[in-house]
Amino acid sequence: MPKPGETIHSKEMFTSGGGKGANQAIAAARNGGNVNFIGAVGNDNSGKALVELLGQDKIETKGIKQLESTRTGSAYVNVNDEGENSIIIYGGANQLITDEHIIEMNNLIEESDYVIAQFETNLSSIEKTFEIAKEMGVTTILNPAPAKRVIPKNIIQLTDILIPNETELETIVGSKITNEAELIKSVHAIHEMGIKIVIVTLGSKGVFYSIYNGDSGFVPALKVKAIDTTAAGDTFIGTFAAKLRSDLSNINDAIAYGNRAASLTVQRYGAQTSIPYKSEINME
Template identity: 55%
Template sequence: MNKVTIIGSINLDTNLRVERMVKPGETIHAKEHYSAAGGKGANQAVAAARSGCLTSFIGAVGNDAPGSEMLNLLKQEKIDISGITTVNNESTGQAFISVDDQGQNSITIYAGANYDVNVKDIEQKSELIASSDFVIAQFETPVDATIRGFEIAHANGVRTILNPAPAMAKIPVELLKLTDMIAPNETEAETITGVHVTDEASARQAAAKLHELGVKAVIITIGSKGAFYDFNGQSELVPAFKVKAVDTTAAGDTFIGAMASLLKPDFSNLPEAIVFANKASSLTVQRYGAQPSIPYKKEILQVQ
């Protein structure tokens, strides 16, 4: 069983189902409204836990009702929340998500307490990081805290996985030097490398540029086409499982968490882990909401 520590965000998601995305200056009616637990970090933690990982979390919530609700939900997933700080005078992070009839989403985030995660918080949980197989982070919490977390990880032989989302055009060099694997989607890969990723050939070009930045293992998810990997001289586009998508929210997060549950620290079984992650994501996109859509291991194993 892999032990994974997530450094990341925790949000309360407000979801709207719409026929199509709203245009500037336009008012439209939503078909459905509901709330769910979210945040890229929390989504990835839930995906890892449901896929069989021993999962810990480092992050922050506000001293409010949504914060208490998010903590309770993470505890229900048997995630170690001892690294989550409750911040006074700040609200828990929130995301406002519109999902159209094609299953595509548009997301606006208010960071709230997520931006209070700091280097001190990370250092106080250094033993948690040091005892992990993988440390995973995104860009919904301060980068300096992530850098410190990855420093501690590397000092203790722990592998680091960076999901560079939301996209950042210029990722700090010191963070990239500490990143063992980078896992953007096609849009994020383009923001970082300037390569418009649409297929295996363009993904290969983007991966080459990511290698030039110092990252040895690259995975680029390309929506319904699958996931491209390039590591140690081996590369391949692993096809996605063909399903009818109704909501792509948390699909990428599910991929990351599920992959980490199966991946070996030397990445030697990367293709196998990607297939497992693709299966997990194929289930997520057939359901609404972020964390409510994330499957359990027994469901993933049944996907053919």
Template identity: 55%
Template sequence: MNKVTVVGSINLDTNLRVKRMVKPGETIHAKEHYSAGGGKGANQAVAAARAGAQTAFIGAVGDDAPGEQMLGLLKDENIDVAGVATITNESTGQAFITVDDEGENAITIYAGANFAFGAKEVAEKKDLLEDSDFVIAQFETPVEATIKAFEIARAAGVKTILNPAPGEEKISAELLKVTDMITPNETEAETITGVHVKDEATAKEAAAKLHDLGVAVVIITIGSKGAFYDYNGVGELVPAFKVKAVDTTAAGDTFIGAMSSVLKPDFSNLKDAILFGNKASSLTVQRYGAQPSIPYQKEIQL
């Protein structure tokens, strides 16, 4: 069983289902409204835990009802939340998600407590980070917190996985220096490298640029086409499972969390782990919501 520690965001999601996306200045009716657990970090942690990993979390919530709710949801997944701080006079992060009948989504995030912790709080969880097989982070929390977490992990021989989402044109060289694997989707890969990723050839071109930034393992997810990996001179597109998507929210997070639960720290089973992640995300997109849609290990078995 892999030990996975996620440094990341925790959000309470407010979801709206609509026939089509609203236009500027327009008012439309929603078909459904519901709340659920979310945040890229929390989604990835839930995906790892449900796929069988021993999972821990480092992050923050506000001193409010949504914070209590989110901590309860993570505890229900048997995720170690000792590293989650409760910040006084701060709101728990929230996301407002609209999903149309084609399964596409539009998301607006209020970070709140997700940006109220930093390197100091991460350093206090040094033992937790060092006792991991993988440490995962995204860009929904302060970069200095991620750098500190990855520095601690790298010094202990723990592998680091950076999910560069939301996409940023320039990633800290200090962070890349301690990143073992980077996992952008096609849009994020284009934001970072300038290469429009649409197929295996363009994914390989983007991967080469990401390698030039100093990252050994590159995985670029390309929606319904699958995931392209490039490592140690080998590059290949691992096809996605063909399904009817109703909501793509948390698909990428599910892929990363599930993959990390079975990936060997020496990356010797990288392709098989990607296939496992693809299967998990194919189940997620057939359901509504972020965390409610994430599958369990027994469902993912290939």
């Protein structure tokens, strides 16, 4: 990122469909998931394009509300020479989803095995979505991104599976993670908040998972040359959910599948353009 008063050149620039929720939905759909999408866009060309992109992957879009009063959310992604990114987000329509809209879409929640939410939408809509999901016996997955120092207690109590990256975990627990012991301590702190399953994505180091009073361990990442890490975490979450059985009995296999999918994503540029299809992922 340029410093104040500094102007720097970019080697290239392009526009791609994105958004954490949309990326995760597309990753799930491309890997066997039957996906419903609940959200909001503005009455603009970007909103129309995003809905069309979701439809191309056979994602049900009737849960997307078009708002006249604002623009579609956008993200501005800077990628350095090592393939690592930094992102600035304009929330737009995402931040204006109402509880009433969520209630109107409760049938989409009821027919799902999992509901995945991110912090690109407002907290009230997440809480209402998770309330409905829990009433209907649907497993809730929270991706706490962009990171927040304080997650409302009600949302924590309604979350079954938390999937942060390392930076997001540090933000939630309020301490730096520099080694394995600190990572495990931080995950245990999340368990103490009441969340049963924690899965931490660690980039090139893979994934650490922990089930309260159950299994825990590292699943290593594949060794690849990353050129753009945009949507890698989203790819992991979407493909993990697509492969996870409703009784959670194959969590290790689902994590391994998500890892392999993400390893393909980081070898390509863009967000949704980089997300692999099931036919590309070889688990042998």
